[in-house]
Amino acid sequence: RHEEKVKAVRSGTYDLALIGDSITHSLGEMNDGKYAPNQAVWKRHFEPRHAINLGMNGQRTEEILWNLQNGELDFAKSPKVAMLLIGTNNSDDRHFKHVHTAEEIFAGTKAIVDLIRQRHPDTKILVLRIFPRGGDSETGVSPPAFNSSKQSIETCRRAGELTAQLADGKHVFWLDVNAVFLRPDGTINTDRMWDLLHPSPAGAEAWVQAVEPTLATLMGDRPIVDPVPPTAPKSAP
Numbered sequence: 001r002h003e004e005k006v007k008a009v010r011s012g013t014y015d016l017a018l019i020g021d022s023i024t025h026s027l028g029e030m031n032d033g034k035y036a037p038n039q040a041v042w043k044r045h046f047e048p049r050h051a052i053n054l055g056m057n058g059q060r061t062e063e064i065l066w067n068l069q070n071g072e073l074d075f076a077k078s079p080k081v082a083m084l085l086i087g088t089n090n091s092d093d094r095h096f097k098h099v100h101t102a103e104e105i106f107a108g109t110k111a112i113v114d115l116i117r118q119r120h121p122d123t124k125i126l127v128l129r130i131f132p133r134g135g136d137s138e139t140g141v142s143p144p145a146f147n148s149s150k151q152s153i154e155t156c157r158r159a160g161e162l163t164a165q166l167a168d169g170k171h172v173f174w175l176d177v178n179a180v181f182l183r184p185d186g187t188i189n190t191d192r193m194w195d196l197l198h199p200s201p202a203g204a205e206a207w208v209q210a211v212e213p214t215l216a217t218l219m220g221d222r223p224i225v226d227p228v229p230p231t232a233p234k235s236a237p
């Protein structure tokens with residue numbers, strides 16, 4: 001996938017680059033299975049903006065940094081905006097042998113932002129707060145569920161707070177849309193996160209709608225508002 005994306009970056013012209021892990025990857029580029037409906041979200045909100053999806057399943061800050069250092073920033077023309085969502089896998093002590101502290105995740109995110117700023121100083125960067133993770137007391141509705149340890153959840157929470165420091169209001173901006181995935185009691189809304197980690201189609205729609213006002217301002221266009229509010233299916237596949 002990295003090689004394919006390098007070729008696409010070098011041969012195309014894009015106004016918007018989405019950078020991240022499987023959460024971003026699933027936003028329109030997992031073309032079979034339960035996340036295939038997210039393609040509709042991509043077509044409505046991102047295709048009109050000449051966007052490229054640089055999300056990659058399982059990636060962490062250090063891998064995204066390597067990807068960008070090795071061809072994925074070789075745009076002939078700088079994108080207007082880069083939207084970055086990264087860091088949750090760095091905290092995942094159940095699927096990775098080595099995990100990072102909140103401060104290390106912040107440092108990795110900062111290194112990515114600094115690299116984009118160096119390579120494309122005219123590109124505005126929108127850093128999204130790391131999305132919430134569900135704990136062991138919560139139940140997903142579409143297996144496999146990603147129940148997370150208390151430490152992983154706390155690391156993501158703290159790292160998300162720290163990344164707000166990256167925003168300068170001129171070139172780098174920060175946005176917290178986590179409320180769209182949470183119930184009033186702070187647990188995961190499984191209509192919008194079936195597996196307690198990745199947005200469902202309804203969750204992807206809610207996420208993008210929450211980002212739209214800020215994204216449109218940075219892009220210099222108008223928010224894309226869907227005629228029908230996003231609704232969740234009665235049951236996940």
